[in-house]
Amino acid sequence: MGNTFGHLFRITTWGESHGGGVGVVVDGCPPRVELRETDIQPDLDRRRPGQSRIVSPRKEPDKVQILSGTFEGRTLGTPISLWVRNEDARPEAYTEMATKFRPSHADFTYQAKFGIRSWPGGGRTSARETIGRGVEILAYVKQVQRIAAVIDPERVKAKDIESNIIRCPDSHTAAKMIRLIEKVRKAGDTVGGIVEGVARGVPPGWGEPVFDRLEADLGKAMLSLPASKGFDIGSGFGGILLTGTQHNDPFRARRGKVYTTSNRSGGIQGGISNGQTIYFRVAFKPVATVMHEQDTVNVQHQNTTIRARGRHDPCVLPRAVPMVEAMTALVLLDHALRHKAQCGE
Amino acid sequence: MGNTFGHLFRITTWGESHGGGVGVVVDGCPPRVELRETDIQPDLDRRRPGQSRIVSPRKEPDKVQILSGTFEGRTLGTPISLWVRNEDARPEAYTEMATKFRPSHADFTYQAKFGIRSWPGGGRTSARETIGRGVEILAYVKQVQRIAAVIDPERVKAKDIESNIIRCPDSHTAAKMIRLIEKVRKAGDTVGGIVEGVARGVPPGWGEPVFDRLEADLGKAMLSLPASKGFDIGSGFGGILLTGTQHNDPFRARRGKVYTTSNRSGGIQGGISNGQTIYFRVAFKPVATVMHEQDTVNVQHQNTTIRARGRHDPCVLPRAVPMVEAMTALVLLDHALRHKAQCGE
Amino acid sequence: MGNTFGHLFRITTWGESHGGGVGVVVDGCPPRVELRETDIQPDLDRRRPGQSRIVSPRKEPDKVQILSGTFEGRTLGTPISLWVRNEDARPEAYTEMATKFRPSHADFTYQAKFGIRSWPGGGRTSARETIGRGVEILAYVKQVQRIAAVIDPERVKAKDIESNIIRCPDSHTAAKMIRLIEKVRKAGDTVGGIVEGVARGVPPGWGEPVFDRLEADLGKAMLSLPASKGFDIGSGFGGILLTGTQHNDPFRARRGKVYTTSNRSGGIQGGISNGQTIYFRVAFKPVATVMHEQDTVNVQHQNTTIRARGRHDPCVLPRAVPMVEAMTALVLLDHALRHKAQCGE
């Protein structure tokens, strides 16, 4: 069950880096929605390696195929099977990994859990669905190490995000971030940072009061992304510096429509959307694969060292942007269907 | 389904502040575990209002009753129904809430979702289970507004946590925190802060690689707690200031046992426990109920003001400590059973 | 998870015969539905022992209480906790059961599974929800041992079912059934039979094509009732005597509305309702508790004999009728919500 996400709109992913590629089965999609490979491919391209000089230059065409669930370009309501065939798996490039655990990777924990491990690589997936109904989902790089941009979640535009290779809508800060990543890459090192996710136009009422709170499901979705170490929403960790009087979002009404004059809640109150913009941040650690020799142990539990080969991502952030968008869409669509089922809209 | 948490060890909660009280049905508990009301009551007492001068003085005896699932003091393997009867529900104290939405509470979003609302209060739950098997779960207050304690998750002791009413194991910092909360309470205001959770002795191998990653399920659990706004694990948001070389946790082995010489991963790598101490932080916003007049709207969506009555919590943190422990235990026990089912231990 | 039924509209039951009584938590109920104890009590009365001379004369008032999930007589959309407190539990009447396994009861299998057993009795539950939207759900006794009634599922009426204590709408056959049960009861023995369930007015489109087929979920629901041993739908086991040409239900249309001129499908085709009447049968074995000495073993696995004491049901069928209705309603309501969520009505 650990490879399934969502309740009504739900995905089950599979795949290792070697062999047959990776895939996802999407169950619960409403029928008669237009869907072709060309609707999905652009977002795969956004998360693909080799797309710019600041990401891993590995060559992965990542071409998606729809194997089931559509007919004449529209969804059938049956499971949609998506497959990205593996083109360029060269397990021989990874032979050292057969016997050594890379530090801060999952090699050791997989071995501990399963007692077996596909040492050439690990499972990995990404998908992105749009919701329609006027909900707009965006994400962007807000911070790379110490370089932070100030972005207004209410006004940020997709075209500004896509205008540069780091996917930070503030072009001045973006240039600084790119310079930092290039410097780090040359040093054989890596950096992390923060991606901010935004959902505008979510109507009031999506979510649940207790466990499946909208922020809890968003948090779980983001913390399931590789390399993520933290999540906060609205005022988040910064909000603890305010008092309750300062922190509360006063309600006001205009022509019968309720809004808040501030949005420290981040669009969610008591687990349920309040109609304001949802925004949150995800912390991504620096990528664990560095071009330096590091202490580690081998599968016989003896001390040794390891040094990464090949060329890897100096910074996961620009490729994490479409993943944050995709997971946001999954959570919101699932809750939209759940709300419709129980409360009738 | 939104009121159920966990897969194999799972709880379903119910209850509003008025009427019949609150309850939880625990399904999937292993049979023949010793369990009586007296095992559960102490943790309910820790989260009860009225326990000290820095929490709400409301009188709630919160006596738990076991209605099913045990026989002669041991669990049967069947659902365990726990019930805390409501003693002191005075809906008349809340009549203003029948027509006005309190800012930054869930009044508005519940109304938006369900079109109906039990205006006297909201559902609320807490439970705490111990895991046995040598796993030790603790939580403590790490920060209140700007006052932060430095605590070593490897060495913190339960008795130090319980030695003061704020539940911060550093008594010097605890005294400062208590003074701040008393000052804030007198001003009719509230403050938030950070609770840190720790799990020591978790063996390598618990968790899942993709969606139900151990940190993702911990994150969801914590973000489902009322007033929580953020979660990070291990190095968390602070880890983004390091490079990959600085951030990685080198593996070493001693007498065949693998450990890491640092623990920026927070005990989890690739979604699976690595045998090191798990530690994470949860940000709690300042309580929304303040003793000041605030702008809001009524149920007819007209502008008005509201002022809280009665006496509420100036700071949720000391009572959040047992909730963080309880949710940690739920996540770990569920994953322990899942690991045992699939991988055989 | 084994104590939960349904996906969107779902119930979790708990309770043993001794101690705190039995209860159910209903999650996913749409909000603003009128619901009071008086809506539920009549169906509990229908399944209660002591209601007539052909069922067990045990005294169980079975008064239901709503502990949560409603406010001023309407559902809140939050979990509804229902509780039937235990009035008349006399474990001392069951002491022989502490050490011996009753044949064809679950005493042995519970002990085998859990290694512990609440020997005074077992969990048991029933509930009944109405669906509205013009769907009418009925059940009745169709056969007691060899005495079978011929009933038209299209025309059977609730008042005819309730006109006699066996709940068979054909009063002539009902009288014969009652005489048989009285004779069997005097002989200290028991009989089984068949309950037929009917759902009229289900619109086309409810159900799923593969695993959660509507007939599969109905079958599981019925086979989860105590003492049930078989389920068939439409032509069922009898349909295998026909050829495909004889068995098919021809489609016809009248004023744009599609119907079938026969209904051997039982209202479901390919797992999905076709708009015709759904009807199915459930076989209930003769109750295992008989007033004769029988061979069995004790908990030390030694041969012994056992003889039931007290007064038990000579025939479970009249009390099974409301249970079949209740489980039918649960399945249909859950699928109604699922269809609405995915396909939009």
Next chain:
Amino acid sequence: MGNTFGHLFRITTWGESHGGGVGVVVDGCPPRVELRETDIQPDLDRRRPGQSRIVSPRKEPDKVQILSGTFEGRTLGTPISLWVRNEDARPEAYTEMATKFRPSHADFTYQAKFGIRSWPGGGRTSARETIGRGVEILAYVKQVQRIAAVIDPERVKAKDIESNIIRCPDSHTAAKMIRLIEKVRKAGDTVGGIVEGVARGVPPGWGEPVFDRLEADLGKAMLSLPASKGFDIGSGFGGILLTGTQHNDPFRARRGKVYTTSNRSGGIQGGISNGQTIYFRVAFKPVATVMHEQDTVNVQHQNTTIRARGRHDPCVLPRAVPMVEAMTALVLLDHALRHKAQCGE
């Protein structure tokens, strides 16, 4: 969620008859189990069309590929993706189905549910897993229309089942069944019958007491098979002719091991296995596709007629045998893992 079966060991299927083929993702498989395509292919061959003169002569090689979840011939503990590519999809053979609903097929109900339909065919799946641990799972044809075999579930052998093309272990009755099917096929008609499933060696304790009773989950599994109309277990529908005294299975013990001297319970009591042989029957209706003109309606809801083309199965039973075995294995393995997780073996 309707395309997923099982809780801990669970499968998600996808696929239509046209396009990309059919597939299944198996999640929760224990790691380090030997698994190659050659372990799976033989059972696919048993359910393949074209295998004998009494099944559809369609040509479907049905070659299975493992796309993920194994490494060097052993399972990884990650999702196993199995794919059967479509070789021989000729949608042009089905053009009449684009506009007309076939009687007693799912064409109409799919259209009613989803408002769209892949008219060239429908999803279909099969898989078979072996359990190990000494559990032996078998199924065989017990009855074709009126021709019934008497088989002892305790002693039936796999090689006798596979010794003839109808898969009835009584060779004399098998010959009669085959003659009937050939006669029916020549007449352009179809017949149904009964498959009996058997599981020997299941230890006491698997199953759940309330909803996920072992017989309820077996019943759901069987009723999810195409063309199934009924399920009964142990004494089943026939058991209602006995009194309780006659029906009960007396317990006896021999050298500390408990057994029953009869097995009308069918190996399950109170939802939990009792260590005796599990056996049950599944009724399959005559296949709906017949070579005769039949009344139906078209997608505009006008009356018309339809006549099947091509060559179809005169009797689904021989091909249903491996499906019954596969679904039995899925249910038992899922419950074995659940029992191990909660009760520790």
